Amino acid sequence: MEGTERVFERLVLDHQNRIYALGLALTGNRHDAEEVAQDTFLRAYRALVTYPPDRVRELKQKAWLHRIAVNVVRNRVRGVRPRLVELNGSEPARGPGPEEDVMRKAEIDELAARVACLPARYREAVVLRHVQELSYAEVADALGQPVGTVKANVHRGLKLLRGETHGDGDD
Amino acid sequence: MATVMIDLKRLGDVKAPAGFADRVLAQAGMADSYAVFETVLGAVYVAWNRLGVSAAMRSKSAAEFEAWFHKEVGRRLVRVDAPADLAEKIEDQLEGTRRLRFDLRGLTPFSQAVLRKTLEIPRGQVRPYGWIAREIGHPAAVRAVGTALANNPIPYFIPCHRVIRSDGVIGNYGGGGPEAKKNILTLEGVQLKRLQELAHAGFRYEGVRSTKVFCFPTCYHGRTAKERNIVHFHSEQEAYAAGYRPCKHCRPAVVA
Ligand SMILES: [Zn+2]
Numbered sequence: 556m557e558g559t560e561r562v563f564e565r566l567v568l569d570h571q572n573r574i575y576a577l578g579l580a581l582t583g584n585r586h587d588a589e590e591v592a593q594d595t596f597l598r599a600y601r602a603l604v605t606y607p608p609d610r611v612r613e614l615k616q617k618a619w620l621h622r623i624a625v626n627v628v629r630n631r632v633r634g635v636r637p638r639l640v641e642l643n644g645s646e647p648a649r650g651p652g653p654e655e656d657v658m659r660k661a662e663i664d665e666l667a668a669r670v671a672c673l674p675a676r677y678r679e680a681v682v683l684r685h686v687q688e689l690s691y692a693e694v695a696d697a698l699g700q701p702v703g704t705v706k707a708n709v710h711r712g713l714k715l716l717r718g719e720t721h722g723d724g725d726d
Numbered sequence: 727m728a729t730v731m732i733d734l735k736r737l738g739d740v741k742a743p744a745g746f747a748d749r750v751l752a753q754a755g756m757a758d759s760y761a762v763f764e765t766v767l768g769a770v771y772v773a774w775n776r777l778g779v780s781a782a783m784r785s786k787s788a789a790e791f792e793a794w795f796h797k798e799v800g801r802r803l804v805r806v807d808a809p810a811d812l813a814e815k816i817e818d819q820l821e822g823t824r825r826l827r828f829d830l831r832g833l834t835p836f837s838q839a840v841l842r843k844t845l846e847i848p849r850g851q852v853r854p855y856g857w858i859a860r861e862i863g864h865p866a867a868v869r870a871v872g873t874a875l876a877n878n879p880i881p882y883f884i885p886c887h888r889v890i891r892s893d894g895v896i897g898n899y900g901g902g903g904p905e906a907k908k909n910i911l912t913l914e915g916v917q918l919k920r921l922q923e924l925a926h927a928g929f930r931y932e933g934v935r936s937t938k939v940f941c942f943p944t945c946y947h948g949r950t951a952k953e954r955n956i957v958h959f960h961s962e963q964e965a966y967a968a969g970y971r972p973c974k975h976c977r978p979a980v981v982a
Contacts, residue, residue, distance in 0.1 A: 560756055567747045575742035580734075589743060593750055600754045663740060666733055685734040716730050 562611055563600050570620055571596075573687065577621065580682040581628045583671025585664070591631070595624040621687065621697040625679060669716065677712030684709045748804040757802030760791065763813055767906055770882060772812070773803060778827030782880045784902050798879060799832060819883060820914075822849055828880060836864070840874040847888040850915040851944040851976070854892035854930075861977070872898070887911060894925020916944055929958040931978050933970045940965040945976035 571592065578591035599620060603611060670678060670686075683694040684705070694709075695702045751757040758780050760773035771791035773781040781799060785791035788805060795803050818824035825845075830838045839862040847853050858871045875886040876898050887907045891897045896918075899907035911918060924932075924943055933940035934951045940959060941947050959965040962972070962979040972979040 563754065564751060564756060567750050571742040571747050571750070572740070573738075575746065576738050576740040579740055580737050585743075589746065592742065592746070593753065596750045597753055663737060666737055670734070670737070681734070685731050686738040688735070688738060713730055716734075 558608065559603050559606075559611060563596075563603055566599065566603075566616055566620075567596055570616065573617070574620055574624055577624050577682065577687055578628070579663075579667045580670050580686045581624075581678060582631075583668040587631075588667075591624060591627050594627045595620060598623050598627065618689070618693050618696055621683060621689065621693070622699075625683075625697055629675075673712055673715055677708050677715060680705050680708035681712035681716070685713070745804065748802060751802055752804045752806075757804050758795070758799070759804050759806045760795070761806055761808035761812070762788070763808060763816065765816070765882065767882060767902060767910065772816075772883075773799075775801075775829055777829035777831070779880055779883055780829040782883050784906075816883065820849060820885070826883065828884065830879075833874075833879070836862075836867070836870065837874040837877070840871050841878060841880075841884045841886075844875065844878075844884055844886055844889060847885060848946070849885075849888075851942070851946070852888050852890050852911065852916055852921070853942060853976070855889055855897075856892060857942075857977070858889060860980070882910070888914075890921075892925070892930060894922040924958065927958075928960050930961065931959040931965055933957045933959060933965060933968070938970050939973050940970040940978060941973040942976045942978050945973055945978075947973050947975050 574595050575588055575592040578588035578595070579585060582588055582591055602623075606614075670682060673681065679698055680694060683689045683697055684691065689697065691702050691705055691709075695705045698705060700708075748757055752759050752775070755776040758773040758775045760771055760781075763770050763772055767784055769784065771781075771783050771785050771788070772779060773795060780801075781795055783791055783794055785794065792803055795801075815824060815826060819826045828841070830841060833841070840858055843858050843861050855868050855871045855875075856865070858875075859865050859868045862871075864870070871889075875889055878884055878886045881887070881899070881902075887899055887910045889897075896904045896907050896911075898904070908918060921943055929943075931940045932943050933956070934947070935955050935957060936951070939947065940962075957968070959968070959970070965972075965979075
């Protein structure tokens with residue numbers, strides 16, 4: 556148990572930015588991004604404490620967390636919000652983010668909102684490949700799809716983002 | 727295509743908001759949350775986690791409280807907005823109408839036993855240190871009881887202020903010295919002046935003539951009795967000799 560807690564602490568510190576960025580790119584706003592990231596880590600924690608030590612050690616953390624996060628977002632879309640652990644009714648205090656340049660922040664938010672408007676299958680593929688910079692194999696693993704499908708979806712998603720296609724009706 | 731990809735890469739460089747990791751760890755039960763509350767004692771900093779309330783301290787500042795917590799408890803600590811209903815819960819706890827849970831993990835089994843026993847003392851009543859010692863099965867460990875109470879990490883919530891010396895001296899109070907202890911007891915309805923007069927005269931117990939039961943002077947059992955119906959005893963032997971038996975509620979002596 557002690558060991559698992561240390562692993563989890565490390566996991567959160569190492570991957571918090573990555574998973575928050577993923578949440579932002581998939582949901583398009585910072586509030587949902589934080590919820591997604593928080594849910595992702597809590598689900599990871601609940602799974603970790605049930606895993607035998609070997610499994611914890613051999614875990615490919617990055618791919619594993621991406622897989623959980625994608626599922627968290629998918630479940631939210633379906634309206635199944637996982638409940639967070641209640642701490643005697645505590646609410647997280649929302650502090651301001653790190654000193655990000657206001658202009659840059661606005662640009663980022665605008666881009667995130669645009670990405671979030673993509674149909675889910677293109678959005679997931681584009682975000683994992685080009686925001687998170689996973690390999691095609693890792694993306695395929697996280698999404699549970701064949702590599703070929705992922706490649707096609709990434710290609711199509713990028714085209715949509717660049718405004719190259721205008722409702723040519725393949726969705 | 728290239729600019730879009732560069733933009734997307736920048737999206738991946740976004741940082742999690744300040745305090746995010748701490749909040750996650752608190753949610754997972756690996757850090758304690760804390761908030762500041764206004765009480766009759768003034769501002770009290772209160773920490774809690776999934777197991778319950780873990781610390782309470784009158785501190786001059788959040789920084790002072792955090793430093794104390796890190797030294798004494800050693801876990802991560804995350805400041806949160808005070809839950810709206812916690813002040814009410816605390817009040818109910820002190821009234822005895824609610825049992826908050828407490829996280830006493832870091833303490834010795836002896837200290838835990840002392841604090842859990844202290845929770846049984848009703849509001850408006852006091853018990854001597856020796857009573858705690860006897861009730862937890864270590865009748866000779868009166869001093870150790872005093873030490874455990876002085877180091878109570880959750881004063882006020884765990885009412886160590888309700889434990890006083892049998893000679894009527896109010897004694898130490900980790901929650902802010904003897905004066906604070908007197909103030910809380912008075913607020914809780916303890917008649918300190920009367921208690922100390924009795925103690926000065928060497929009286930430890932009071933009995934009710936009609937019931938032949940003897941109590942600690944603050945026990946509610948004897949409260950409705952008329953003054954002329956009340957007798958006082960220096961010792962339990964004296965009470966027994968007069969034909970009195972110990973009260974089952976305040977247990978001034980081992981109930982036979
Ligand atoms: Zn009694």
